[in-house]
Amino acid sequence: MKMTAMILVTFLWAASVGAQNPVEPFIQEMQRFERNAIATYRAYQWLFYEEKQSQNELLAFENLLGVYVKRLREAYETLSLIGNPSWVDRARDIAARAYIYRALTFLEKAPIDIRYFERACYDYYEAMQLYENTTAVPAVFKPLPERIRIGTDIYHRLIDLLDAKGRDLFSFGQVHLLLRNFKVTSDFNENHLTLTRYIKSGVDSVGYTYHLAEQKIKQAFRKAFQSDQPVDVYLALPAGVYYIRSTGDTPSEYVDLATIYVQANQFISYIVEPIADWVIFYETPEYLIQNQLASLDNAGTVDDDPAAGELLANRIAGRVLEQQSENELSALGETIRERKKRIETLIEQQLERLSLHELEQLPIPRTRKEFITKVAQILENQKMGDYLNSWNRWTTAWTLAKQTTDYLQPGGEVSSAMVRLIHAVLAELY
């Protein structure tokens, strides 16, 4: 019996080692590529500020970095097909970091060629999108495998580096278009599509471009007309109002097909469908469903009974909207108080789950109570819409954590524990 158990243990050990072996070199290769990518990024920086540099040399470095990014992405996709979560997580982190290095490289050049802001933004979104539909913490918020020295500063997280050098990325918003059911019978020509920004005073002073977006829209429409399948396209657009237009023979002849409102550091998703001989762009609420459900649960707003709901709706929608009673308003005030109380309870619960080491990283001023009250206040004061449209909850958590740290510990570093704490509270709240 003992012998059998030993054989079994040996077999399991051998199987696990055997299973790891084929992938480990693959991961090591990825790590090597990542080191090369960092080296290229640093060399690019060095070259960029060198007086004798030429555009061609810079382009060569950009292309080289592009090769690393492509290879790492492919490697990650291959590993994700194998499906072992630990390998996939490691590979995803490496691929995401490579995207960020390239985004940072583009950001170096962006001040002299503003088209690079847009390119950097696509890479940043790509890196964050790798974590879509996962519970994993994005690589930008995790410690780097090796610290990076840039100028006189040493960075151990990419988010700090992005915060120092990549704030322009947060001026963009991400727009998702899902084109479906395209069987348009009118002579719709995707080459006539243009993306135009609304300019108030005649001069566009934003300082960012959106050329790639227009190309992507055209390609997506072309693909939608060629196949029956829905087509997804993700755009990075500087905050503002945009019109998707179909132009005629001269630029002055145009038809506005859709108006897109982009807010900085936000995500918005539209479904694009044909409607008769027109195209309709409407916002898809699917991405918001989970958020809304939770927030509405918290607010305790809607009656489950449709008949009662009808009565209430009639009462509100109809004649007596202005005459809402004092009692109802005071009840609403109570809800807000209850909500704040609930946020405080959630923060308290999350704090209980943190280790001593993590607690030490939090910017707790004097008392824990004071800290909880302040964080709850900051969370409560945020506009609901900001959360609902935030394209990534981690970025929202980072912004709020930074806000809290700046208030409680001015100049202090935003700790990962703080970001995780806010993220956990947001996940419970929305």
Place this chain on the structure above:
Amino acid sequence: MKSPLCFAALLFSLTACASVSKHNANTHPTARSVALDRKNCWQAGKAPTLVSVMQTAMQTPLEPEWVRDNFIQTFGCAYEEVDIEKNAIQAVYRAILQSLKNRNVTARDELLALLRSSPPRPDNLVRDYTIYVNMPSSGSNNHRVAAYEVKILQLEVVNTVESPVAIWTRVATRFRHREDHYRALPVRKEKSDFVRVLKKAQRILRLAERGRYEDVLQMLSTPNARPVTLQNGLDDLVFGDRLHLIDVQYPRRYFPAIFLGKGIILGKNPNNEVLIMKFGEERLFGLRLDFRKVFRSDLDFEIFGYKAPEAILQCLFLKAKRKTSRRTSIKF
């Protein structure tokens, strides 16, 4: 809360600008939208509505020889698709479905698959089919199988207000074997339940066009409204589904909204103004759509797979947009 309202006002005025430029530029092919020029969404030249076409068509009596052979006559129609073949299949499907309903039997075959199986040009649909149906047998729960003959007597394409490729059809059906005919339950005389559904939908859309929000709500409010979960996202929404628009500022307030199709809803804003808007535009009024509270009061729209005609939806939306633009241009 002031800043979101200002932002909403800005967006609103921008939407107004967008619509204006649209009307100035009707020269491009894409701009030749039929719906744009319609003052009344239900009038497009001399084209009739599908309901009126059906009302005339349904006067056609069944030929005496078919009556003698125990056939019954049912009608079907469709206008939802831009594809003529798909409309034809849907119309025939609805007519056969009506026949089965009248006989109180259910199909054993996958009817739609059967209709799609042959080359689906409308002409090819005009042929005889034999399908197998379950007949409820008296005294026990067991179903008996019976052969069912389907003859497509007429399949016509008409240019209607709703679609230039609307289709209507007239079918005759009977049990192939005489003994099944005599054993079957008494037959209903309904020619097309779908036309009733069409009429109701048309009334709703006409009321929506006139901004009679309360009347639409009343038409669709029944005590037995069924809650709907959107497992497949927006694809699960059906014409006439009731949604809730929640006031962001006062979450206890909410306004019912009616889903019309293609992301378009009929609702009301906190200023008590009736709106026809698309998903996302509710934010301009400080509202949010609650997809947890979706109720379906009329199952017929779901059963018959009814979808509002795109030309009408487009017209309603663009008309409402013009009204909103005018209102906002006065307001701001």
